[in-house]
Amino acid sequence: MTREKIINTALLLGLLAVPAWAWAVDEPFTITLATRVAILALAGVGLNIALGLGGLVSLGHAAFFGIGGYAMGILASHAQSYTPLMETPFLIEGTKSMPVIWLTALFAAALAALVIGALSLRTSGVYFIMITLAFGQMLYFFSISWPAYGGEDGLSIYVRNGFPGLNTLDPIQFFAICFALLAGALWFNARLARAPFGLALNAARQSPARVETIGLSPFRLRLAAFVISGAITGLAGALFADLNRFVSPTMFSWQMSGEIMVFIILGGVGRLYGPVAGAALFITLEHLLGGLSEFWLIWLGLLLLLVVLFARGGVIGLLAGRQVAHD
């Protein structure tokens, strides 16, 4: 086992152990913190497919996070008010079922990523960054000015949505759901990176001309990666909204996009488990520094600056040393 694999295993075990301990000593708040870590890490794992594997610096992933959140908010609010979403041409009812909400979130975010990606991927480099940021902002303003689902105030859900066979109101059970989805996404990401698709996508990042000359389209590879990436971040959005039982335009905000990206760099760019380490560090800092100073974001900013300037490998890079090749 390489050092990175040991660290990855330790990370996952740690993420399991902390809430298990908190459950044993009845500290539900700590379980909620761990749940936040799992969900935000999932959002980062999603972005990491576009960013780490595809080299696509998307600064608009809050768009998909927010769409996932509103997928949950809209479906659940209709279910709790017993009003259908739509009656013509066919009836669509709200739902409080997590699996249905997840599928809706995945699908809606994938669709949005397809449209945004198809437009943004016509460009590259700094244009791509600015355009993804702008599309994220577009949805932010749309969610503010569209009054049907709460506008600026957002939407509240009274009771967390349900999952067959589990009591989602119990923090530890809801954590287990989020953790399982995160583990699934990590597994999927690891497989994807080694599969033909990942190999080709990774090559398209390093040498688009090569990929063209073996008969593949870098554009299509990137678009597919962007759609998968957006869908996973959308799923995380649905869980995040369920955790808070609240969804608002701030899920669409550019700060959200920036934070998801910060998880990746804090953990280590190009590391499969980077978002997990980054999200854990972020939430821990928020909790510890936030208690010490109202202005903890200054310290986060300084830390981030130091990592970018002097410790490019992030947490995992510091612990695991230089990156070794896959296989």
Next chain:
Amino acid sequence: MTDPVLATHGLTKSFGAVRASEDVSLDLRPGEIHAVIGPNGAGKSTLIAQICGGLTPDAGRIEFLGRDVTAQPTRARARMGLARTFQISALAMEDTVLQNATLGALGARGGALGLLRPALSQRDLHDTAMTALERVGLADHAATITAELSHGQRRQLEVAVALTLRPRAFVMDEPMAGMGTEGSRRMTGFLDGLRDEAPILLVEHDMDAVFALADRLSVLVYGRIIATGTVEEIRANRDVRTAYLGDEA
């Protein structure tokens, strides 16, 4: 005479006032190595880019396997079996040699790319890639990170990736560049046998290699082909001697 595999008809391309290609017509016949030589700035790279699909000509046509591919993108030509090697290596430098070769095998297999089964454990891809690496003599370096290869070895890998495509024609941009005498000699020997598999359009500066390999030569000067013929014909050509070969011939 058999039909050419690859042919250009009156290719013309300008950049502003500079004519990089002017009325370039040449063809590549089955079983031959057709070398394009010319001084620096003669428009060789521009010509290759048009043949392989990176640049669209202002005028003229490109035919491959009897089809007009002038408007086809690079990847469509590649899927038809046009394999290109790059002058400046365009390899995935962070990946291993085997991963790069597997990439070519993926392109050749066509169809949808898998999302879950690891590429390197798929028998057909692995075998195609390893066979190609063995043929160019890189099998021992399969697990090496590409960035750690010498320039000459990168050339070999370029050729290996082209082989995995099982192409109908090769377009090679200076495959000997950066190689020592020994490497150059071995590559010459390898290309010599390769022509029976698929014809090669060869752009090369190494004149010894060109004269040893080429069935025919075209001389490109200021974007125009001033002569095409066998090695003997080109050596004897007065225009070529004055315009280009000069002292070297």
Next chain:
Amino acid sequence: MTPLLFIEQVLNGLQFGVMLFLMAAGLTLVFGVMGLINLAHGSLYMVGAFAAAAVAGATGSFLLALAAALAAAAAAGALVELLVIRRLYDRDHLDQVLATFALILIFSEGTRWIFGSFPLFLDIPDWLSGTVTLPGGIEYSLYRLAIIGLGLAIAAGLFWLISRTRLGIRIRAGESDREMIAALGVDISRLYTIVFALGAALAGLAGAMVGAIQSVQVGMGEPVLILAFVVIVIGGIGSIKGALIGALLVGLTDTLGGLLLPEFFKLFMDTSAATSTGSALASMLIYILMAIVLVWRPRGLFGGAA
């Protein structure tokens, strides 16, 4: 809707566009010359606004406040360039995005630390308040008119600077070839600091001018920054002319969209539905404009090759 209201909104759109130009000009220069994407440009806008509000509060002089905005933003820009930004020129865009995102956190929280969370207010001076009567009997805010005038004057000054002065020649040379300009013996790192400080000063000025219309608060810079990105995408990176045209297009589209779209939907909807649909769509209009430009010209209206 009356023609007078329409013309007033056109002027508002122009004023908005001119302010966006001041932001976008600095961004596009910094990107064109140094190849750097700077998310913290919005922070410099905020620094300008806070400096102006603080100085105006202490001295009561609006002109001193503007001078303070220029000086503070330029100084903050130069300092940030020296300490952080110059380490980023050779880095990839991801590093630039993250480091300048970190700068936003530091600037925003630092400002909140010093000035508190409550918005400050910057008053329009007496000699610029009130309205003027334009030809055709339109009453229009003198201050906004002054912004348009000043903005256009600065645009003209920038064109002159880029095309006629030694600094401009160096900037243009730096855009095309970094090694070349270094070979010519120009002190490249000083040139970069100057360009960055110049861009910062323009952003600070814009922040101060807008601060007198809206409120001065933490986080005011980023929405404007993102709009400036839209401007640059539309106009084409590195082009001052593109920034000007893009800024005016975005300013007018945004302002007139908010006015016209609800009116348009009223033609076939009831009033409240038309207002909400119209304003929701209007909020997206400039992004739709951006998407159209992208499909039509991926490098922007005046953008060159990558």
